[in-house]
Amino acid sequence: MNMRIACAPLAICMAMSGNQSLAQDLTGEIKIWSWNVAASAMETVGAEFMAANPGVKVVVEDLGNQGVYDRMLAGCAAGGNDLPDLMTVENHEAEIFWTQFPSCFADLNELGYTPEMQAIFPEFKRVELESNGASYAMPWDSGPVVMFYRRDIYAAGGVDPATIVTWADFIAAGARIQAASPGVTMSQADLNGDTDWFRMIANEQGCGYFSADGQSININAPGCVAALDALRSLYDAGLLRSASWDEKIQSNNASTVATQMFGGWYEGSIRTTSPEEQSGLWGMYLMPSVTADGGRAANLGGSSLAMSGSSDNKEAAFAFLKFALATDKGQITMLRDYGLVPSLLSSANDPFTAEGQPFWGDQPVWQLVLGTLPAIKPSHGTPYFGDADAVFRAVQLSYLNGGYPDAKAALDDAAQQIELVTGLPLAQ
């Protein structure tokens, strides 16, 4: 405690000295592990950083999503051997690393990640990155959930998306849309392989697998029951068909689906995989809620950057973190070029977000997406996310096929199974 108080003024000075200190003789190589489009974004920002800091070389290795996870695990299990300076971690599976291998990662607080600096990121992104007074990673991108819809298909059904406020509205609209356009499905969810629809609606309702402090199981709380009820109504109404990631893209391209619900990062997937003639036909609106005055914001996915404890170039690596993630410039570059939605709260005020996007019918979609950031409620992934998710995936499929009398019974069963698997108590 005393140590932290003593360090605080120094840290504040370091943070306040800002860009001038960035250019000061930083040297060495910063190696980063990432995947796909995120790796490309790191390369672009890395080139800008190298231009500002000629003594530093930024090397990005694209190992694929699973590759980064597996090699981080192997490196940490081997006591921090063979790890790069910075590693990309997905928030919901990040805590398993801090819990099992706390000494594998550098505590960013000791490098100048002050409380003031932490506050420039929303709480929901930080809750999984901080543990026992240490900060193990800095938030990168996020996945504010929105509805991606086809303007032409909605118009054919006579539906104005502005009138869709609740899930009941969505169901009524879906019936009209499907009646007007035979062969079109209102929406799709990966009900066999994923739980994302449930997690998005539950997060919107302030519920998650675990309690806010991550110490108990919360999946059978009223918010989650409401979420599963909403999912069931959509499914029973025939408005939500099962489709994997690839099948959704095929349906988008074939114009056989009217709406997709995803994190904001899905923007890039639609824009880059859709045929040219669909330009201008897509739009976005806020996700519906359970009640007319309920919250309409949730998060799905998003990553952060962690620094290995064995990095021999922590100072330069931290300078890079600040440059890439804690400045509007770095974050907006990645948003513009790669569709990575910033976690940084101030980036919502950047002039770029107010620009209409041609592909989206000149709608200023980034304003809509980033506008939901402050309203997103934290949801603790905990080290047990994978276990809980596997349990719920099976329960969800069984419930939709009539395996339980109601949503509460299904979630009570899921809660008990998660209790067995994790040893955590049920929330009172």
Place this chain on the structure above:
Amino acid sequence: MRRKTGTAYGFLSPYLLVFAIFWIWPIFYSFWLSFLNTRQPPYTFRPDMTWGRLFQDAAFLNAMKNTFIVLLVQVPLMIALATLMAVLLNSRLLKARGLMRFAFFAPVVVGEVAYAAVFRLMFTAERGVVNKTLESIGLPQVDWFSNPTAAMAVLMMAVTWRWAGYNAILILSGLQSIPDDVYEAATLDRVSPVRQFFHITLPLLKPVILFCIILSIIGTMQLFSEPFLITNRGGPAGATETLGLFLYRQGFTSLNFGYASAIAYTIAAIAVAIAGLNLLFGREKA
């Protein structure tokens, strides 16, 4: 004598040292781990979190069920198919026998990842060659990877494709060790070829077939690559998750080494039980 033994052990010691570090130690250590709660350090003695969890865990029971379904459905089918293939390959009417034998054996040579990728492509919902073929002959398309039964069927077809030929070659060697005069005598006695197959060929092949079954059982207990690669980590929703995959998920995705150790010991125990049954069969025959 004693001195000689000492010298022999001296020469063996480099190997024994490696064996002790990389085999004996992990075996004992994982047994000890199987009683610990390894969810977070420091590890604590909590056998109820590992052994106690095992038979209450729906996911473990599901993985065991899936493994036994493969054992009871795929293994007998594959062995029957392999026997039939062996008999056909042994036929005097067959031309280019060497080439044929190689062709049936070839799937084992193909890398697991490569053949898994091809199977995945073939069964893809909208563009896969299997669904296109079904459609062209007027049958409904099957959603191979989202339907639990269909996914299990794909898994079994893939494993059968890969290993049936291998077993056929083993059985063929058994067939060739049956003396021709047995058949000649039977033919002289006017025994029909079908009866010859059931009353001469099969009984004489029994040891080889039993050997193939044991090999296949061991292979099934270890089944991992196919459900990992073809049905996307045991999907949909665990419908093709095998014991091997479940062990991997607990150990290397959930980082729950204690529970994973308990599972590993359970799989080993099942394998020992099956080997014991094999011994029992062998005795009955003698």
